[in-house]
Amino acid sequence: IYFAGYVVTAVDEDARLAWQALVEGDAEVAEMVHTAAELGISASRMLRRARYAVAKPEPVSADATPTERSAWEMLPLASEAMAGFPYRDGLAFSVDLYRAGGFTLIDKAYGRPPNVTEHILHPEKYLADEQPRAISELSPPPGWTLAWSTPLGELRTRVALEPCLGQKVAVAAAAGWNGDRAFVLERDNGWMLGWVSAWDSEADAAELEDGLARMGSCMRANDAAGKPISAQFSIRRVGS
DSSP states (O other), rough: EETTTEEEEOOHHHHHHHHHHHHHHHHHHHHHHHHEEEHHHHHHHHHHHHHHHSSSSOOOTOOOHHHHHHHHHOOOOOHHHHHHHHHHHHHHHHHHHHHHHHHHHHHHHHHSSSOOOHHOOHHHHHHOOOOOOOOOOOOOOOTTTEEEEEEOOOHHHHHHHHHHHHHHHHHHHHHEEEEEEEEEEETTTTEEEEEEEEEEHHHHHHHHHHHHHGGGGGOOEEEETEEEEEEEEOOOOOOO
C-alpha cells in the first residue's frame, strides 16, 4: 500500500483493516478541523461530538432513506462490522491521537502504523507499542494438511463471538486479545478449523474459554466445496 510517501505491507486482513482505519480516520479528522476553521467554531468541540457519536452509535443513520435503512439492516453482522470499522473506529482512533498530540502525532503514526485492529480499538495500546504474541504455524494432526492460516485479530474475534454471545459479551471477551492464528485443515473427506489464541491475562483467557464453551448451541454442521464440516468442537486452555 502506498500513501503520502509511505509504503506499508499489509500482511493479513487484520493489518490491512488497521492501516485503512488510520488513513480514513486521518482524512475525517482533517476534514472536520478544516470545516470548523471555515465556520469559525471550535474544532475541539466538533471532534468531541464525533467521538461521542462513535462511542454511542445509532444502529442506522437517522438520515438514511427507507431503502438505505432496509439494505443496511439486512447486512450480515460481519459485513457491517468490516464495512464500518475503517470509518467509525478509524475516526475514533484519529480523534484520540489528535486530542493527545494534534496532527503531529497523527503524522508520526504513518512512520509506525498500527498493525492490528487492537491498536485502533485501544489507542492507548498503540501508543504504548503493545504488540501481540506471535503464533507459530500449526502442525496438522495425522491425516490432515494445512490449507490456509491467518490471524483473526481482535475485531474479527469479536465478530465471530457476537452471533452466539451477544454484542456486550463479545466485546468484553475479545478485549483481552493478545494474538491469534486461525487454521483451515483439509483431508479428502472434510475440513476442520483450528484456532490458537493468546490473552493479556489469566482472567481474559478464562473469560474467552467460558464464552467459547457456551457457543455449542450455535454450532451447526456445514459444508464447503462439497466437503463436510461437523458441528463438533473442543476447547483447551494450556499454560499461562
